[in-house]
Amino acid sequence: MDFYVILGLKRGASPGEVKRAYKRVARRYHPDINPGDGEAAAFYRRATEAYETLVDPDRRQEYDIHGVASPMNEPATVEFQGFDFSASGTGGGVSATFRELFSEVLEQAAPGGAPAAAERGSDVHGEIALGFDESLAGTERRLAITRLEACEGCGGTGRRRAMAGRCAICHGTGTTRWRRGHMIFGKSCADCGGSGRMRYHPCGACGAEGTVARDTAITIQVPAGVSDGACLRLEAQGNAGRRGGARGDLYITARVEGHRFLRREGDDLYVDLPVAVHEAALGAVVDVPTAEGPASLRIPPATQSGDRFRLPGRGAPSPRTGQRGDMIVTVTIVLPPARDERSRRLLRELGRLQGNDVRKNLFEG
Numbered sequence: 001m002d003f004y005v006i007l008g009l010k011r012g013a014s015p016g017e018v019k020r021a022y023k024r025v026a027r028r029y030h031p032d033i034n035p036g037d038g039e040a041a042a043f044y045r046r047a048t049e050a051y052e053t054l055v056d057p058d059r060r061q062e063y064d065i066h067g068v069a070s071p072m073n074e075p076a077t078v079e080f081q082g083f084d085f086s087a088s089g090t091g092g093g094v095s096a097t098f099r100e101l102f103s104e105v106l107e108q109a110a111p112g113g114a115p116a117a118a119e120r121g122s123d124v125h126g127e128i129a130l131g132f133d134e135s136l137a138g139t140e141r142r143l144a145i146t147r148l149e150a151c152e153g154c155g156g157t158g159r160r161r162a163m164a165g166r167c168a169i170c171h172g173t174g175t176t177r178w179r180r181g182h183m184i185f186g187k188s189c190a191d192c193g194g195s196g197r198m199r200y201h202p203c204g205a206c207g208a209e210g211t212v213a214r215d216t217a218i219t220i221q222v223p224a225g226v227s228d229g230a231c232l233r234l235e236a237q238g239n240a241g242r243r244g245g246a247r248g249d250l251y252i253t254a255r256v257e258g259h260r261f262l263r264r265e266g267d268d269l270y271v272d273l274p275v276a277v278h279e280a281a282l283g284a285v286v287d288v289p290t291a292e293g294p295a296s297l298r299i300p301p302a303t304q305s306g307d308r309f310r311l312p313g314r315g316a317p318s319p320r321t322g323q324r325g326d327m328i329v330t331v332t333i334v335l336p337p338a339r340d341e342r343s344r345r346l347l348r349e350l351g352r353l354q355g356n357d358v359r360k361n362l363f364e365g
């Protein structure tokens with residue numbers, strides 16, 4: 001194919017335009033960002049060849065006069081190391097395929113417009129609110145969303161079959177023609193299959209888009225252990241694509257309510273556990289509230305405020321692996337109110353008995 005057409009350039013393009021055009025193509029078609037795509041790799045090779053020819057004044061002159069010559073057989077002395085291939089494509093090129101670039105190059109300038117290509121539908125974003133317990137157990141939700149659906153009038157194609165008449169795309173000639181630079185291209189009209197007779201007309205129900213907006217209710221399975229801010233991806237549940245293109249995805253962000261006393265970090269759950277002075281001093285077995293009811297925890301003698309205990313496997317389940325985190329219990333010692341004289345006497349006696357200075361560490365060198 002013509003080197004100028006490959007890079008989408010006019011004949012008189014400046015060296016700067018050649019470089020920019022190649023950079024644009026390379027960003028989309030470099031093999032590193034299209035692994036396993038043979039068509040992209042082949043196109044990339046041809047674009048590189050075109051670039052190497054057009055960027056070299058001597059070779060370009062030779063090419064302009066004689067067309068493709070010796071450069072075909074030269075090993076590719078790749079010039080593109082200075083460009084940034086890691087950047088994604090510009091201007092909506094992220095999902096660009098080889099065919100999309102081809103349609104850009106070949107069909108863009110077609111008078112009357114060759115039938116526009118299908119486009120992938122955009123993604124739809126939504127939110128669900130979950131209670132804390134619900135988020136740990138998993139649940140099912142009905143969600144009302146508005147999204148684009150395939151038009152029933154035309155089956156999503158944007159076109160309807162017509163009985164007879166002259167093809168409006170090629171004006172009955174059966175061939176579409178267009179210019180690019182100094183060149184004129186022609187090909188059999190895709191709309192009427194080259195017959196010149198109208199076979200389709202734009203669908204009025206959807207304005208030839210192939211899609212219409214609808215309110216829909218969909219059911220979402222929320223996996224156990226979804227945390228606040230987590231995003232669920234539902235593949236191919238987004239907007240229908242234009243003219244029969246693939247559906248986009250649906251992304252649902254979870255908003256999880258806080259809990260009265262449980263706190264979540266990663267897949268671990270945290271709780272502050274009030275413990276009486278005598279339990280902490282003498283040791284005790286106490287109940288700890290977990291997501292699925294009380295669990296037993298042994299507090300050893302001489303436990304202090306702030307001491308932490310771990311209940312393995314009593315945390316939140318990971319929505320990915322199903323594996324559960326731990327429950328982390330932080331002890332808070334609660335003093336007795338000691339409003340009666342007997343309690344106060346006992347505490348004074350305890351003080352005399354122990355006699356130790358709890359602050360002495362603060363004053364020792």
Ligand SMILES: [Zn+2]
Pocket residue numbers: 151152153154155156157158159203204205206207208209210211
């Ligand atoms: Zn339609």
Ligand SMILES: [Zn+2]
Pocket residue numbers: 167168169170171172173174175189190191192193194195196197
């Ligand atoms: Zn036609």
